[in-house]
Amino acid sequence: MPRKKPFSNKQKKKQLQVKRERKRGDTGSGPSSRNASVERGGERQSDTSDSETTDIRRINQQPFSRESRFDPNRFRLHFEKESKEEVEKRKKLAMEKLLQPVSDKELEVSIDDIYPSEKGLGFPRRPPWNYEMTRENLLRKEEKSFREYLDDLLSRNPPGSLSHFEHNLETWRQFWRVLEMSDVILLIVDIRHPVLQFPPGLYHHITGDLQKRVVLVLNKADLCPPPQVIAWKHYMTSQFPHLHIVCFTSHPGQPYSTVLQKKRVRRKADLSHAGGIDILKACQEITAGRVDLSSWEQKIHRDAVAERLEGERADEGAESVLVEHQCDSAMEMSSPSQELYKDGVLTLGCIGFPNVGKSSIINSLVGRKVVSVSRTPGHTKYFQTYYLTPTVKLCDCPGLVFPSLVNKQLQILAGIYPVSQLQEPYSSVGYLCERTPFLSVLKLKHPSLLENEAKHSNKGSEELDWTAWHVCECKMNHSDTKRLM
Structure with a gap:
């Protein structure tokens, strides 16, 4: 048998690139044909290489297929691109600046420090619309409003002062649809630093402009000691007295190392329903009997019993979950003044920053894995809905980074x-x-x-x-x- 020739990673990468281009139907190869093939709707979708000429850095780009109507590049993360001079400056500073311990006083950070009201650090709002508008007019109006928002935000703050925040209009459009179609908003944050992921402007917009209720879910409570959990609940309650606060964890009473070990061994995630009871109680208090949530309560108890009986509930015996993949027409036909609890169904919208555990919470509430989970921020690309019970519907939204002054x-x-x-x-x-x-x-x-x-x-x-x-x-x-x- 002849000896194999060495095959480098560079050659393998080039081979996969040619294979993808051939699958897309491109006649040529190389960067020129690739860039020409990803132009869509008059917007050039470039990669994240250093040769990019735009001032926006596009993250998690996927290969675009002409055969499919769905373009995954449409929902990739867009962050402001840093210049090579800034990167080199930070490298030089890292070699020269001596590390000095930071005092406890400097570690104290409040919501007003991260989201100061005088800086205009809101978020882009969907412009007013009605059903008499055509789809093209609505899209143009949204693009114009979003462009004006960015110009105003950048004019108020000097270059480099703002943190990384989402520049992709398509992701904000999904966020607007989720806010419109949801009756109760589950704002999910990481309990290790909740003020970092809780924009006050979003809370006031939901409770004031939309006249809807917010449930703050402090996720990953098992990663913090109990006194810290209580302290964060007390702080958020003092800042927002009408806010419903719920602590949630997918792995209650287990050390972090044990959780990681079980993730490696078990085929499916070790889901918990302990936090579902608290979310149910908050929704019962908000709906005040206008929606029948008894089926949800029965499901939580039924799943808890099945979880205690080790191995008795197999995947094929689990309850089926109706999943609705939202298309463009469904996203654009949501009513700006939607009736609450329409047809006796409670719609819960799950929103939050990337990597706070939205998909894990949905899997825990459903009782089985219906959403892909990843440690990489921005893993969820587009929103879809799941019927938890006939009267409760969950709506998963991609993670969004709001503008702030955080480091x-x-x-x-x-x-x-x-x-x-x-x-x-x-x-x-x-x-x-x-x-x-x-x-x-x-x-x-x-x-x-x-x-x-x-x-x-x-x-x-x-x-x-x-x-x-x-x-x-x-x-x-x-x-x-x-x-x-």
Whole structure:
């Protein structure tokens, strides 16, 4: 048998690229034909390479198929692109700036610090419309309104002051539809930093302009100690007295390591229905008997019993769930003043930032996996609805990043910005090290100690000056050493 020739990753990547272009029906190959094939509706859909000439960075781009009417590129994340000069400046700063511990006073952050009202940090609203408008006129009106919103926002704030936020109009359109068609809004946040993901302008718009109720779901409660959970509930209640607050976790009473281990071993996720009771009680209080939620309560108890009986409920024996994939016509025909609890059905809209666990909560409420879950922000691309019971409907919305003044490094550490698209990790690492005892956790040796042990024999790593560059280099060398051992 002849010996195989070496096949590099670069060759494999090029082979897959040619295969995708052939599948799309492109006659040519290379970047020119690829760029020509993804032009749609007069808008050029470029990739995330450094050669991109626009000022918007497009994340999670998917190959576009001409045979399918659905274009996955339409819902990819759009963030402002940083220039090469800014990236190089941060790299240089990471090599020179010494890490200094941040005081407890500097760690205190309020909602007003992240979303100051005087900065005009709202969110784009859907312009007024009616059924007499044509589809083309409605789309043009939305585009004009969105463009005016961006121009006003950027004129009020200097360049670089705003954090990463969503620039994709298609994603905002889905968000508008979810707000219009939902009776109760489930605003889902990560309990480890809820003020980062709770825009006050959104709350006031839902409760004031739309006259609807909001249930704040503090997700991932198992990752925080109970005193911290109580403190966050007290803080949010003091800021928003009429807000319904619910703590939720998909893995109650289990340490984080045990949860990860079970995820690797079990074929399907270990779903919990403990938080569903609290959400049900909040919805019962809001609806005040106008919707029959007894079927939902029976389902929660039935699923809890089946979960305790290990292995008795197989996947094929689970209840069927009606899934509605929303098309463009369905998204555009939602009424701007929709009747609440129409036909006796309660519609719950699940909204929130990327990576807060919206899909996991929907899976837990349904009792089985109906939504794909990923650690990558922006995994959910388009909204769809699920009938939990004949009188309760869930509506899943893609994660949206609202404009704010939060530090971009904190956004990255919180999982809002995809790590795979990060151009330099040093500033984020430095931000984290200044707020944690990184030396005792990572157990690193300073590079100067490794280079000249005799010169610094009387000093420890704690006494030497550290930079973010040192931490990254030492961690990488430490990982390589462990791999060789």
